[in-house]
Amino acid sequence: MYDEDLAIAKNGRISAMSTRTGLLVLILVASAYLLFIFFRGVFMDPELYASRFADKFLAPSLAHPFGTDFTGRDMLFRSIKGLSASLVIGLIASVISSVIGLVFGIASAVVGGKFDKFILWCIDCCMGLPHLVLLILISFMLGRGAFGVTIGVALTHWPELTRVVRAETLQLRAAPYVLASRRMGMSTFRIARTHIVPHVLPVYLVGLVLLFPHAIMHEASITFLGFGLPPESPAIGVILAESMKYIATGKWWLALFPGLMLLATVLLFDLIGENLKRLLNPTAGNE
Amino acid sequence: MRGTRLAASPGGVMRKIILPAGIAARMFLLLIAVSILSFILITESPIDPLTSYVGAESTLSEAAKDEIAAHWGLNDPAPERYLKWAGNLLRGDFGVSITYKRPVIDIIRERFSYSVVLMMIAWALSGVLGFAMGICAGLRRGGVFDKAVKTFCLVLQSAPTFWLGLLALSFFSVTLGWFPIGMAAPIGKPAVDVTFADRAYHLILPVLTLTVASIGKITLYTRQKLIEMMDGNFILFARARGETTGQLTRRHLIRNIALPAVTVQFASFSELFGGMALAETVFSYPGIGTATTAAALNGDVPLLLGIALFSALFVFAGNLIANILYGVLDPGLKAGGDYV
Numbered sequence: 001m002y003d004e005d006l007a008i009a010k011n012g013r014i015s016a017m018s019t020r021t022g023l024l025v026l027i028l029v030a031s032a033y034l035l036f037i038f039f040r041g042v043f044m045d046p047e048l049y050a051s052r053f054a055d056k057f058l059a060p061s062l063a064h065p066f067g068t069d070f071t072g073r074d075m076l077f078r079s080i081k082g083l084s085a086s087l088v089i090g091l092i093a094s095v096i097s098s099v100i101g102l103v104f105g106i107a108s109a110v111v112g113g114k115f116d117k118f119i120l121w122c123i124d125c126c127m128g129l130p131h132l133v134l135l136i137l138i139s140f141m142l143g144r145g146a147f148g149v150t151i152g153v154a155l156t157h158w159p160e161l162t163r164v165v166r167a168e169t170l171q172l173r174a175a176p177y178v179l180a181s182r183r184m185g186m187s188t189f190r191i192a193r194t195h196i197v198p199h200v201l202p203v204y205l206v207g208l209v210l211l212f213p214h215a216i217m218h219e220a221s222i223t224f225l226g227f228g229l230p231p232e233s234p235a236i237g238v239i240l241a242e243s244m245k246y247i248a249t250g251k252w253w254l255a256l257f258p259g260l261m262l263l264a265t266v267l268l269f270d271l272i273g274e275n276l277k278r279l280l281n282p283t284a285g286n287e
Numbered sequence: 288m289r290g291t292r293l294a295a296s297p298g299g300v301m302r303k304i305i306l307p308a309g310i311a312a313r314m315f316l317l318l319i320a321v322s323i324l325s326f327i328l329i330t331e332s333p334i335d336p337l338t339s340y341v342g343a344e345s346t347l348s349e350a351a352k353d354e355i356a357a358h359w360g361l362n363d364p365a366p367e368r369y370l371k372w373a374g375n376l377l378r379g380d381f382g383v384s385i386t387y388k389r390p391v392i393d394i395i396r397e398r399f400s401y402s403v404v405l406m407m408i409a410w411a412l413s414g415v416l417g418f419a420m421g422i423c424a425g426l427r428r429g430g431v432f433d434k435a436v437k438t439f440c441l442v443l444q445s446a447p448t449f450w451l452g453l454l455a456l457s458f459f460s461v462t463l464g465w466f467p468i469g470m471a472a473p474i475g476k477p478a479v480d481v482t483f484a485d486r487a488y489h490l491i492l493p494v495l496t497l498t499v500a501s502i503g504k505i506t507l508y509t510r511q512k513l514i515e516m517m518d519g520n521f522i523l524f525a526r527a528r529g530e531t532t533g534q535l536t537r538r539h540l541i542r543n544i545a546l547p548a549v550t551v552q553f554a555s556f557s558e559l560f561g562g563m564a565l566a567e568t569v570f571s572y573p574g575i576g577t578a579t580t581a582a583a584l585n586g587d588v589p590l591l592l593g594i595a596l597f598s599a600l601f602v603f604a605g606n607l608i609a610n611i612l613y614g615v616l617d618p619g620l621k622a623g624g625d626y627v
Binding site: 121124125127128129130131132133136137138139140141142143213217220221224225226227240243244247248249250252255256259262263266267270 | 317318320321324325328329331332333334441442445446447448449450453454456457458460461462468556557558560561564565568569579580583584591594595598599601602603
């Protein structure tokens with residue numbers, strides 16, 4: 001969907017060089033914001049989002065830009081803290097999920113035959129249940145909590161990346177140098193390690209970044225439903241679930257701002273991923 | 288769609304019949320596998336169904352508990368329990384829900400009758416509106432409307448469904464006071480007195496939420512397809528013949544895009560189900576989504592298993608229709624082309 005933008009860039013005043021630089025700047029700015037949220041949240045003084053009953057249900061103001069909740073906790077700091085928790089879970093889950101995707105995708109294409117069919121069948125199986133239901137079931141099996149939601153998100157996001165990596169590897173498999181290596185008696189594992197992995201790496205990296213927004217959103221959804229992070233932790237899902245109780249009495253800020261922050265985070269990851277895809281694809285970048 | 292690969296058998300008329308049958312068989316196997324997967328996930332849980340049933344503070348003696356466990360067959364090996372469960376399923380016996388103390392099949396039937404209305408209206412609305420928006424945006428590619436639609440859809444795709452629901456609730460119900468806060472009917476009104484108008488009035492916001500949440504995908508898909516198609520030679524030729532954009536759209540573009548768009552819409556049942564569950568939770572709508580969370584939070588194993596299987600069936604139905612539409616109606620396949 002970025003092709004037409006490139007076409008405009010080609011014909012218009014923006015040159016290819018400045019497009020690349022522009023992309024890089026965008027990625028850096030987005031990453032800086034996300035890193036800020038992450039570190040600000042992880043090293044936050046718990047005092048900042050502690051209860052102050054005197055200040056409960058304050059509407060957004062300069063002192064509390066996001067307002068305060070039913071125990072007087074500052075919603076801005078709570079949201080940042082919650083998002084950083086989501087980022088940590090998203091990071092762990094995406095890394096696990098993407099490694100599964102990478103290994104399955106390459107193995108599926110390189111080994112081929114029955115094994116390939118089996119992996120494809122596993123993908124269909126995993127997608128046979130609605131994603132949310134599968135997440136609930138895995139969280140149920142692991143007894144809920146942060147561990148359950150992390151593993152749940154990790155175990156349900158690999159199918160798409162597996163398909164992408166598999167398709168990429170299938171193309172590589174027919175490349176002359178891979179065929180030659182095979183003829184020379186190179187083992188399947190060595191071919192995968194020395195010839196396939198380095199070529200698939202860019203696709204893998206982009207896939208990893210694009211997994212992030214899904215992982216974060218699913219973590220928030222499942223926490224919202226009550227299966228993820230425990231209710232006393234400052235998580236975005238918990239914050240929004242709590243806001244449900246007070247929304248009927250007109251406390252709109254409890255839902256609006258934390259949700260906006262979540263949305264911004266998800267969008268920024270998407271932006272980084274899509275732009276990374278353009279940067280890493282030499283033909284698209286030089287158009 | 289990889290399912291269409293099964294259609295590789297030769298023969299003209301026969302192909303049309305073999306194709307859906309082959310896909311159906313393959314997908315049926317998948318359904319069995321999914322049921323085994325759900326069974327393993329649910330029964331391996333540390334959440335003990337017996338404790339959920341008798342309650343944590345139960346004064347029941349250990350002997351009595353053992354008796355219940357034996358009666359339920361909790362001590363049998365897992366494969367045996369699965370076969371027993373599956374056998375009962377085939378006879379239409381889904382067990383009794385711990386939460387609602389009623390047969391699971393009745394609860395699913397009752398809850399689904401609420402959810403299916405919500406899902407199907409939102410599904411149809413998002414399909415029709417998304418398709419129209421995608422066509423309009425694609426025709427004015429690069430214009431203001433196109434950019435607005437694209438941004439709108441990309442943002443919507445990233446917005447959590449439950450948050451959209453919360454915003455709709457807070458704005459339309461609380462601030463403007465136009466719509467009720469939740470539920471499927473006025474609180475305190477006996478079920479027999481609930482009119483069609485009551486139901487429709489309570490449905491508007493959940494439907495709006497679910498429609499908005501699922502419109503992004505189909506709009507972007509339609510737009511992308513249209514843009515790809517506009518580069519085709521047959522469009523160039525049609526233009527050279529002097530067809531206007533309106534004629535072009537009606538004669539060539541809509542006809543070519545409608546089928547893949549409908550297929551995509553059917554294949555999105557999985558996301559629809561997830562969105563429905565979240566929207567129902569926000570609006571306390573008594574459908575299958577709220578039943579799912581209630582079942583899982585209460586450790587209600589029979590109901591959770593029933594719903595899991597049912598949701599798989601729902602996704603399965605959507606994919607089956609998508610595959611059949613793709614396989615039977617795609618002219619490329621009829622001509623003997625092997626689409627992989």
